[in-house]
Amino acid sequence: MITIIRYGMQEALRRKVFLVVLSLTIVFLGLFWVINHFVFRDVAHITPPEDVHVDSRTFAGAFMFGLGMFATLFLGVVLAVFLTLGVVSGDAERGLLQPLVVRPIGRAALLGARFLGAAAVCAAYVLAVYFGAMLIVGGTGHWWPDRIVTPGIELVAAVVIVTALSLLGSVVLSATANGIAVFMLFGAGLVAGLLGSIGHALDSHAVKTSAAVAAWVLPFEALYQDALRQITASTSGVTGFLLQLGPFGGAYIHGWGIRLWAAAYLALVAFGAALVFARRDL
Amino acid sequence: MPAALAVSGLVKRYGAVEALGGVDLEVREGELVGLLGPNGAGKSTLVKIAVGLVRPTAGQAALAGAVAGSLAARRALGYLAELFRFPGWYTADEVLLLHQRLAGSDGGAEERRRLLELVALADARDRRVEAMSKGMQQRLGIAQALVGEPRVLLLDEPTSALDPVGRRTVRLLLEELRGRGVAVLLNSHLLSEVELVCDRVAILLDGKVVAAGTPAELARPRGVEIETDAGLETIAGAGREDAPRLVAERVAAGRQVYGVRVLTSTLEEVYLEKVGGATS
Ligand SMILES: Nc1ncnc2c1ncn2[C@@H]1O[C@H](COP(=O)(O)OP(=O)(O)OP(=O)(O)O)[C@@H](O)[C@H]1O
Ligand SMILES: [Mg+2]
Numbered sequence: 059m060i061t062i063i064r065y066g067m068q069e070a071l072r073r074k075v076f077l078v079v080l081s082l083t084i085v086f087l088g089l090f091w092v093i094n095h096f097v098f099r100d101v102a103h104i105t106p107p108e109d110v111h112v113d114s115r116t117f118a119g120a121f122m123f124g125l126g127m128f129a130t131l132f133l134g135v136v137l138a139v140f141l142t143l144g145v146v147s148g149d150a151e152r153g154l155l156q157p158l159v160v161r162p163i164g165r166a167a168l169l170g171a172r173f174l175g176a177a178a179v180c181a182a183y184v185l186a187v188y189f190g191a192m193l194i195v196g197g198t199g200h201w202w203p204d205r206i207v208t209p210g211i212e213l214v215a216a217v218v219i220v221t222a223l224s225l226l227g228s229v230v231l232s233a234t235a236n237g238i239a240v241f242m243l244f245g246a247g248l249v250a251g252l253l254g255s256i257g258h259a260l261d262s263h264a265v266k267t268s269a270a271v272a273a274w275v276l277p278f279e280a281l282y283q284d285a286l287r288q289i290t291a292s293t294s295g296v297t298g299f300l301l302q303l304g305p306f307g308g309a310y311i312h313g314w315g316i317r318l319w320a321a322a323y324l325a326l327v328a329f330g331a332a333l334v335f336a337r338r339d340l
Numbered sequence: 341m342p343a344a345l346a347v348s349g350l351v352k353r354y355g356a357v358e359a360l361g362g363v364d365l366e367v368r369e370g371e372l373v374g375l376l377g378p379n380g381a382g383k384s385t386l387v388k389i390a391v392g393l394v395r396p397t398a399g400q401a402a403l404a405g406a407v408a409g410s411l412a413a414r415r416a417l418g419y420l421a422e423l424f425r426f427p428g429w430y431t432a433d434e435v436l437l438l439h440q441r442l443a444g445s446d447g448g449a450e451e452r453r454r455l456l457e458l459v460a461l462a463d464a465r466d467r468r469v470e471a472m473s474k475g476m477q478q479r480l481g482i483a484q485a486l487v488g489e490p491r492v493l494l495l496d497e498p499t500s501a502l503d504p505v506g507r508r509t510v511r512l513l514l515e516e517l518r519g520r521g522v523a524v525l526l527n528s529h530l531l532s533e534v535e536l537v538c539d540r541v542a543i544l545l546d547g548k549v550v551a552a553g554t555p556a557e558l559a560r561p562r563g564v565e566i567e568t569d570a571g572l573e574t575i576a577g578a579g580r581e582d583a584p585r586l587v588a589e590r591v592a593a594g595r596q597v598y599g600v601r602v603l604t605s606t607l608e609e610v611y612l613e614k615v616g617g618a619t620s
Contacts, residue, residue: 061441065427072429153424157484160391160419161442162411339354339394 062171119201126191134217148233203289216278247279342405344523349399374534377544418490428470443488
């Protein structure tokens with residue numbers, strides 16, 4: 059188990075996955091800092107009209123941190139996908155997998171080890187970027203989210219689910235096709251999330267329903283939305299209402315129901331991946 | 341004592357393609373069996389089923405008495421795939437270390453050193469796989485298959501990339517392994533090699549065994565050649581047991597006999613006869 063986890067990490071190191079992700083992250087965080095710097099400088103000069111009770115600093119802070127969380131999720135997903143996209147089919151096509159699979163470790167443990175390794179790296183990474191973004195918003199704008207830890211954990215869970223989906227995909231699809239498929243799912247989830255916001259703004263039942271279905275089918279999206287909702291959990295009034303309308307407005311499906319479902323979903327995907335892998339000819 | 345490898349009624353279909361059409365084969369302990377056949381005959385498919393990479397459509401395969409692919413079976417085997425690759429950034433030593441861990445071998449550095457020496461890679465211990473020639477990688481693959489002292493060795497064209505010296509090294513290695521009681525199934529297109537080293541041979545054609553036996557059994561007599569003062573004479577259809585009589589007849593007829601040779605077909609001739617011109 060440990061051997062395979064190490065094997066996976068060495069592979070990632072070699073393929074320069076970490077190098078690319080690290081450089082991209084540094085670029086992102088740098089850019090994020092610059093943007094925050096200017097946004098909060100300008101916000102200081104904006105005075106909303108007397109009759110609109112908007113706290114512009116809270117609004118800007120929540121909006122910017124929402125953007126940061128989106129970027130965290132996106133970068134986390136990129137890392138997860140590139141760590142796992144070719145673990146089965148890709149490696150089997152290249153002849154890397156066969157010598158490992160015939161060893162006593164067995165297929166399920168092999169897949170499990172690759173999952174644990176990738177999930178651990180992604181979790182550490184997501185938390186680092188999440189808290190990095192939080193420090194940047196807090197440092198430049200003196201705004202801190204209403205909940206500090208839970209949204210981060212929800213983002214981690216979202217990325218872990220994507221990791222599992224990508225591993226499942228790698229059992230049935232070639233590496234390239236799998237990469238495309240997972241990113242498409244991810245994109246579909248984001249669109250569904252935006253659709254949800256729009257649906258609630260327009261109060262359209264049909265749009266709301268389809269967004270809700272999408273959230274249950276792709277719970278990583280629901281977790282991300284729930285995380286967004288949490289950062290302004292105690293922000294009320296017009297500020298909260300306006301934030302809800304925006305792209306980082308947060309979930310309409312939330313709470314323990316979706317969290318438990320996400321956990322069950324993860325187990326189902328992992329179980330499915332192991333089952334399909336066990337029966338696959340290599 | 342169960343056979344090291346036993347397959348019976350083995351069928352494998354890939355969609356409409358029937359790769360194996362009911363194959364029976366046995367490899368006993370300490371026996372070296374060669375599997376021959378044209379491209380696409382099903383040799384690799386058979387080996388992949390034996391090591392649990394591929395699931396049979398019908399029939400049974402057992403390794404060391406355990407169902408192929410089961411934990412007990414995987415513990416007993418060493419396998420070299422036809423197409424394989426090791427991570428390019430691993431050194432020869434690290435590849436073996438990885439497989440020692442996966443195979444649960446406690447042979448340590450001593451085992452790794454010995455295996456690299458066996459395949460004449462002692463000097464390449466710290467060389468990265470990506471910096472190795474194809475033949476070196478194949479020899480490393482053979483060393484990898486031997487990690488943990490497997491009881492059953494399945495080698496799918498282990499010498500396809502080797503030079504003549506490398507082939508000889510592998511041949512001697514296989515003979516040594518047989519001496520230690522290891523069972524070996526060897527896929528190969530190199531008939532002379534198989535003839536030299538294998539105890540038994542099976543020829544596959546279109547997923548079926550068309551001939552099986554020891555090389556000597558397969559190589560049927562083709563006649564006796566006698567050289568006399570009247571020239572070279574070939575008596576077709578005659579065998580070894582006919583030779584004394586044939587010589588006596590010539591002598592009685594006043595001929596000077598200079599030489600007698602019993603002609604047997606080579607494995608190559610048997611192979612070509614069984615397989616015809618088939619290749620796919
Ligand atoms: N994954 C697969 N999908 C579909 N058909 C396959 C697959 N693997 C093998 N086959 C088919 O099964 C048959 C047997 O293939 P196999 O690789 O066992 O032949 P082989 O005897 O090892 O040939 P070679 O000497 O070329 O290595 C071939 O017709 C091949 O096309
Ligand atoms: Mg083959």
